[in-house]
Amino acid sequence: MTQLNAAAESAILATLATVPDPEIPAVSVIDLGIVRGVRRHPPAVLITPTYTGCPATRVIEQSVRDALDAAGFAAIPVETILSPPWTTDWISDAGRAKLLAYGIAPPSPRGSDVVACPQCGSTETREVSRFGSTPCKALWRCLDCLEPFDRFKCH
Numbered sequence: 001m002t003q004l005n006a007a008a009e010s011a012i013l014a015t016l017a018t019v020p021d022p023e024i025p026a027v028s029v030i031d032l033g034i035v036r037g038v039r040r041h042p043p044a045v046l047i048t049p050t051y052t053g054c055p056a057t058r059v060i061e062q063s064v065r066d067a068l069d070a071a072g073f074a075a076i077p078v079e080t081i082l083s084p085p086w087t088t089d090w091i092s093d094a095g096r097a098k099l100l101a102y103g104i105a106p107p108s109p110r111g112s113d114v115v116a117c118p119q120c121g122s123t124e125t126r127e128v129s130r131f132g133s134t135p136c137k138a139l140w141r142c143l144d145c146l147e148p149f150d151r152f153k154c155h
Helices: 006-016 057-070 093-102
Strands: 035-040 043-047 078-080 125-129 137-142 148-152
Touching (some): 006 035, 006 057, 043 057, 057 078
Antiparallel strands (some): 035 043, 125 137
């Protein structure tokens, strides 16, 4: 296959929308913006990990590869692109809503320091540790309901 058409590109993106992030299965690699896009010529799926040292990178690459193979796109390579680096700006609105529903505070919009508790919605929160359950999250606590929660680090 030397070039993809719009229908094949759409089918690939729809397939990858079903591939969950291995660390946060409530969101897909599309929701998180890990899939940067589909290049039509030469064909390839372009992915960027949430940070260069992400321990889930190999699992993500393999999950994307497996999904492409199962959907009949075995000839399409997966390329990891590190520049420009992934940013939380690439998380879709649907991805932010899914993170919140899963109990993870999504990153705040640029310029905002407000962090709402995903359990009760209070903005009376504070960071407990810059290091959370995974390297891309920090541990926070709500001062109203007292529940701890992960917050996706902004970058």
